[in-house]
Amino acid sequence: MRFSAGSSSFGAWRPCQATPIAFYTGRFSTEDHSRAVDGISASVRRFYERKEKFRIFHGSTNSTRHAAKGNRMVDSSSLSHVLKVDMERKTATVEPNVPMDRLVEETLKYGLVPSVVMEFPARFKHGFFNRTFNSVEMVLANGDVVTCPEKEKSDLFHGAAGACGTMGVTTLVELQLREAKKYVETTYHPVSSMTEAIKKIEEVTADPNLDYVDGVLYSKHQGAIVTGRLTDIPGASVPIQRFSDSKQ
Structure with a gap:
């Protein structure tokens, strides 16, 4: 070449067209998300109380082993929705299994795009993708559901990135957007x-x-x-x- x-x-x-509304909520509501997280929390808590090990199934895996569902599996694969795009704050509230192309497709409807898109390397300006997060929601090992802003729970906030579920089960992130x-x-x-x-x-x-x-x-x-x-x-x-x- x-x-x-x-x-x-x-x-x-x-092409995108901006709308006058301040935020977008999809067909999968925050109530639907809360019910899904409650189910994950209950599963994790049962394993914790029985002192049993478990694996996390999220629809894909970093492991070379076959990720088949089983009795000792916490299934988070349904968490694949963009819940909200806030045009005023330039943020998106997103479940962890949303593909990047779908995330970009949703945010472009409102004239916005993630600060870091994998196919367009912007890490020299904004850092790795997780550095564009404002907060992370996760289910801890005892089943508690916590929201971790960077300044309030910085250990969990920073530890969640790349931890492959060892710090907790990530269920939601709020990430920064920019004008497209x-x-x-x-x-x-x-x-x-x-x-x-x-x-x-x-x-x-x-x-x-x-x-x-x-x-x-x-x-x-x-x-x-x-x-x-x-x-x-x-x-x-x-x-x-x-x-x-x-x-x-």
């Missing part, structure tokens, strides 16, 4: 060595006008650093590349 120096293109989000734009302008910067790639990354991550930075090396002597910025106005001479079968 060849790149010309500083070559650019535009990737288009799905119609396009992401991407620029490909060719590099010919690891040293050049590192230098270019240090340069572009210091640019406050950029929103995304990614990079790939195809060999020892060929690669590219890719930068992106959100914009509503595409350049006249820059081609627009659309994704997700968007026709608009």
